[in-house]
Amino acid sequence: MHALLATSIGVTCAAALTLPLAAPAPAAPVPAPGAHAPAASAAEPSGSTQSLPLRPLTEASPRATESVSPLARGLRQRDAHRFSLVGVVWDDADAELHGTVQVRARATGTGRWSGWQDLETHNTDHAADAGSAERTSGRVRGSTAPLWVGDSDGVEVRVRSGDSGPQNRAGGTAPLPEGLRVELVDPGDDPQQPPTAGDPVTVTPTTGTPATGTPAVGTPATVTPVTSPQPGALPEAAGLSLAAAESSAVNADLAPLGATEIPALSKAESEEQAVVAAGAKPFVGPRPRIVTRKGWGADESIRERAFAYTTTVKAAFIHHSATGNNYTCSQAPSVLRSIYRYHVKSSGWRDFGYNFAVDKCGNIYEGRAGGVTKPVLGAHTLGFNSKSMGIAVLGTYSAKNPPAAAVTAIAKLTAWKLGLFGRNPKSKVTLVSGGSGKYKKGANVKLNVISGHRDGFATECPGSRLYKKLGTARTSSARLQGR
Structure with a gap:
């Protein structure tokens, strides 16, 4: 895969991550057999x-x-x-x-x-x-x-x-x-201001860095902010200051919501995160543009009020949503709202199952609520949700190749998010199984830091064609980290 360009933006608004909650809306009445539903009936705003x-x-x-x-x-x-x-x-x-x-x-x-x-x-x-x-x-x-x-x-x-x-x-x-x-x-109506592609942004490297758009190993990047970020999108940033600002803002929102606090870290994990937060490790990829839950129109009233966290992020599990490929990229927010409702209202989960989603055009979306920089506990990989994150590529990739833009988006997202927790996308990590059918509970399992769902469970997910692209994603992710 050709080299990926590192991009960056300025400041984000974490308020879009935590919205006021209300009582869940009742399900729509169903017409009796033989009674035609009005063909021109409008979609309900919240689905x-x-x-x-x-x-x-x-x-x-x-x-x-x-x-x-x-x-x-x-x-x-x-x-x-x-x-x-x-x-x-x-x-x-x-x-x-x-x-x-x-x-x-x-x-x-x-x-x-x-x-x-x-x-x-x-x-x-x-x-x-x-x-x-x-x-x-x-x-x-x-x-x-x-x-x-x-x-x-x-x-x-x-x-x-x-x-x-x-x-x-x-x-x-x-x-x-x-x-x-x-x-x-x-899925209900689209947000009033649907997310659109942002203006091109640049990263100005310091001296000694090749003019490739990717900082050299150990060389910090100078971020040139872009004014007026797109509504409903978390801007891009190369450093950790943005993550720290958002983390502080989300923590401030947790107290009045009665939300679940992040569990206490082990000594090793605390020391590791302290080193990363202090900037001692330069291997953090540029922050990609992320469409927030507000941006794709998530109805915050249907999920559980509190958030749930794991202690760290050691690995990323890649999935396909298996929802089919017959959607346009402009429909991706509707697909996400539909999956979200299905996960919560139909399957009985607390929230959207995956931590992030990627569409066929390479757009990245915030999934489960709680803060994109935080180790939010998902429901994506049975037995391995703890200390991991799940990324779902919208579509079915058992017999169809995933678009290059989607694979590139996986690389960008993992380079940044795994980098925040000091992870090398090309390395291995040991996770303790919570019981997955493939591995018994308590088993120590050595996996790739970027793994496919099938690595942790006996499943076809993320589809054979997408699974074959994970090696490319690992290499590109590591390159974006400056490795």
Whole structure:
């Protein structure tokens, strides 16, 4: 990959990270079967969720009276209020759905039905760790990965148990999980001032630095601030002063909100972070432009009021959202709002699962709330959420190559964020498993500092094509750190 340019901006506003909270809005009413939802109905400003139970299916007419199989559930073609994202959930968060989930959606306005599309069923590995407060809240459900279908007003669903599932006592395939229902998510309106690409910025190196836009090892960069940063975006900065300012501002917001404080660090971690904060280690990449939660229109009233933190960030796990690639970059904020609602309202998580997201055009977005410079505890890699961060690339990259811009964005983000905690993107790190299925609880696991989700769990995530690009991301990330 060609060399990446280091960019920088001036001052940020941390107020966009913590907004006043209100009571959650109720889910939108669902039209009765056969009753057409108004095709021109406007999206609700904060979004909405329709939850429809899945019934037993037969291959015969829906009026058939013969007994039905417990191995098939679904929903026949029906009208719905407008939605753009679809997922299937069930009651028991620990139950796995062994089989297939397929959906069809009818496009609003044209009335055209899509072909059948598969939902990724093995999504329980994107979750809070076992025993954590988030996991034991009593609200968490099992869920598929959600799928972005675009503006739609009709849906059809079929779920079938597969041959790969566990066998029951009678020797057949085990039944599907109880409480299956389809979730139809409307992302709501875009922010009044949607984020746009910022003006070009420059970093003026000190003497002795090659004119490549990247500071030489051990040479601090002089930041030339850009006036009037874009609304809803955290500006770029090469040094740690911006991170310190934001950290102070977010901490000030924690007290009145009754938020969870950062846990006490171990002696080694405290000394390490003190060295990094003091600027003794020069290996911190330039801060990239980050679209804040306010920038992509997160409804702060639906998440938990408090924040949760881990003690440090030792590694970054890269994911794909598995929501499909049929979105434009201008739709990325809507995709994020939809995933956010699905994680909180449908799956029962405390907040958006990933710490950051990246779209196909390379835009970087703040994910779970709590401060982008802080070690926010996510729900992205079951068993390894502690002391790590999760980055989701919007799309599905099992058979499609990720855009170069997205891989570059991963490099920029990890160079900066991992650098704040003294991590070398090309090195290894040992994490203690919280129990992931692939590794037993308490196991010491040696992983790359930039790992794919599949490295910590038996999953296809982040897709074979994206996984193959992680070596490039590690090299570019380290280069941006000046290594």
